[in-house]
Amino acid sequence: MMNYFVLGIFIFLLLESFVYTQEVEVVVENKDNQCDAYCFKVLRPMLEHISVMQERWEFCNSSKLANTSSRLDKIESQLVAQEAKDVSYAAAIEETKMKLLEQKSLIENQKNINRKPFQKVGSKYYYIEEIQQLNWFGAAHKCLEFGAHLISLDDQQELNAINSKLNPVNAYWTDINDLSEEGTFLSLTSGVRAKFLNWRTGEPNNADRSEHCVYLFGAYSHMNDFKCSSPKYFICESFDA
Template sequence: MLVLAKALFSGLMIVMVYGSLAITTEGPISGDPLPELETQLDGCCFSALQRMLDHVAAHQTEWDACERSKLNDVQADQIRIESELSDIQAKLSSSGNWPESKSNVLNIPPNFEKIDSKYYYIEKSTRQNWYGASNFCRQMGAHLASIQNSMEQSRIEQHLVDREVYWLDTTDLATEGEFVHSSSGKKASFLNWGYGEPDNHQNMQHCIFLYNGYYYDSHCNTKSLFICQAGLEK
């Protein structure tokens, strides 16, 4: 605003200096003297301009004071927030109870039981082919079980019916002889094959079931019980 006032002042001076000149295409009429700046600023014009400049200067002081007040408020809020954060961190450090990351919290579907550190649903009555069993598990937010080692298998078998067949998620449907976990696409590192397995009888056996502690490849349309597992393997 102060800059604008100065510009208005300069413009007013120019108008007052040259306003009385007679202008032609060749410039001022020869012989007419330029008016004195002092004469043009005498009287009421100068007084009015002076009052305008005083008014702008007064408001500029108010604006500066307002900006300083806002800045002080922001700095005070920042100090208060930093203090509160420090208090929270101190309390958490002393108790050791940091909140668990939501990404690490496993959402367990209903009817699943914990076996060691994992959760399983063991179907005990309804028999499905491999595709139906896989879809059943997905609808519950899970997948067919992907057993990773002999100890994990042994713990699961304690909850199975003796001499029953249970679908697992292992399959070589994509590439013959390359068994992967359908839940993750990773190569199966643990395959506890029964005698003579896998034999891929008639080139039609691509899905794996667990029977009395061993793995067997079978036709995927065979109906059997199954085991679902909550959460994907890392």
């Protein structure tokens, strides 16, 4: 009999415990629902703000990408334009080079036309004019046409070598003169005092105060000052060694 009584009490306690558990779960569930509604209400403005910021960020990002793309396109256009200019400049430079080469060729051809048969005497090359006589200035210009200058003697050895090629009865203009200052004989080629002078006895005498250019007399290898306007033969010395 006691056993049935204890069993009944145990069953009653189990039922009470179950009912209590159900009531607690209902209360908790109601509280959870209340919390969810409250939390959503509190967080909603923040969520909306985040959404707006996200939209703005996407817009700004898109705008930046568009600006960057536009700048890149502009830079690319500038590079293409610069490349076109470079090609144009290169073509112009190449054309100028070709024209310069053509001019150089024409000059060389003209020089070859005007060039006289220079002969090597000692260590230098000379052209000795034995047909045409010119005044000192004309002779200087004629030598330039040949790509040379009037002879500029360095020493007695050079004089002896060239004298062996001269007609002994002719006189030949040299590049020596005292046009800038009486008595100061300069080389037209170098612009400084003549390196070597071999005067004839009694020379230079500047006769009639009008003798300022120096010629070489073939017979004795002597020098004499004379009127620059007087026509004489001449010796051209090549600029090339």
